[in-house]
Amino acid sequence: MIFKTKLFRKSRVKFPKRKTTCLSKMRPKLVLFDIDGTILKVSDGLSKNIFQKVFCNLFNLEQTATNIDFDFSGLTDLEILHKLSKIYEIDFQKVESNIEIIWKKIYSEFEIRCKKEDIHVYDNVEEFITELDSKANVTLGLLTGNFKECAYLKLGLVGLDKFFAFGAFGNESIERSNLPPLAIERANRFVGKDIFTNENTYIIGDSVLDIIAARKNNIKVISVATGRTEYEELVKMEPDLAIHNFSEKDRINTFLGL
Numbered sequence: 001m002i003f004k005t006k007l008f009r010k011s012r013v014k015f016p017k018r019k020t021t022c023l024s025k026m027r028p029k030l031v032l033f034d035i036d037g038t039i040l041k042v043s044d045g046l047s048k049n050i051f052q053k054v055f056c057n058l059f060n061l062e063q064t065a066t067n068i069d070f071d072f073s074g075l076t077d078l079e080i081l082h083k084l085s086k087i088y089e090i091d092f093q094k095v096e097s098n099i100e101i102i103w104k105k106i107y108s109e110f111e112i113r114c115k116k117e118d119i120h121v122y123d124n125v126e127e128f129i130t131e132l133d134s135k136a137n138v139t140l141g142l143l144t145g146n147f148k149e150c151a152y153l154k155l156g157l158v159g160l161d162k163f164f165a166f167g168a169f170g171n172e173s174i175e176r177s178n179l180p181p182l183a184i185e186r187a188n189r190f191v192g193k194d195i196f197t198n199e200n201t202y203i204i205g206d207s208v209l210d211i212i213a214a215r216k217n218n219i220k221v222i223s224v225a226t227g228r229t230e231y232e233e234l235v236k237m238e239p240d241l242a243i244h245n246f247s248e249k250d251r252i253n254t255f256l257g258l
Contacts, residue, residue: 026137029256030187030196032180034205035144035151037073037227039125040158043118047072050109054102055084073228074209076145076170103171107149116157122226124246126160133163135258139191142167143183143203145176166190176209177216202256211237222252
């Protein structure tokens with residue numbers, strides 16, 4: 001199921017302009033980045049604490065540290081809320097009916113509590129993203145479990161929001177595998193022509209769920225072991241390419257044909 005939610009705050013991001021080079025004649029490539037665990041890491045426990053606090057406050061529940069015993073890695077924010085509703089035995093329809101309020105409250109908490117020093121950008125990531133963005137035939141987008149506002153908040157704190165004009169986000173579906181078609185559709189809208197399909201799209205992510213989402217959509221996937229999932233576990237899932245970190249960006253460029 002795809003959820004439609006309204007943006008509750010106008011973005012101040014200066015997004016990249018359309019590339020003037022004729023992409024269709026240069027073997028265009030769409031590269032979709034995950035955020036948490038792939039591009040950056042937020043201070044341990046911060047996200048879980050914020051989600052739990054907002055959820056418990058809204059539904060008048062007792063907040064204890066032992067309530068959340070699942071890993072957020074690879075989950076969409078909507079799936080996190082779905083899991084919380086099961087843990088606390090709250091009808092998910094109540095969550096859905098309050099979803100705009102929940103996003104606003106979570107965003108407000110992140111805005112107050114998540115500062116630049118709470119975010120660690122992985123080594124070589126900014127250099128790699130900058131290099132990709134400079135390629136005339138490469139278009140960058142997001143495929144993230146974060147809801148849209150929170151995605152750009154995190155990226156904005158470290159100056160990386162400017163590279164991503166569009167994406168598919170964790171407020172739009174419980175299932176991550178539903179997001180790639182949305183990202184491809186928005187990529188085509190961004191460049192003004194239908195040149196991207198699953199065949200020339202690539203997903204870069206750190207979790208097993210990134211691989212599953214890519215496989216379900218017949219999209220090539222590059223797994224990077226910068227997040228919580230060990231390199232060996234990612235390799236077992238047989239991604240198209242597995243790397244330890246972005247110091248191996250030359251291998252990614254070769255795989256992308258750049």
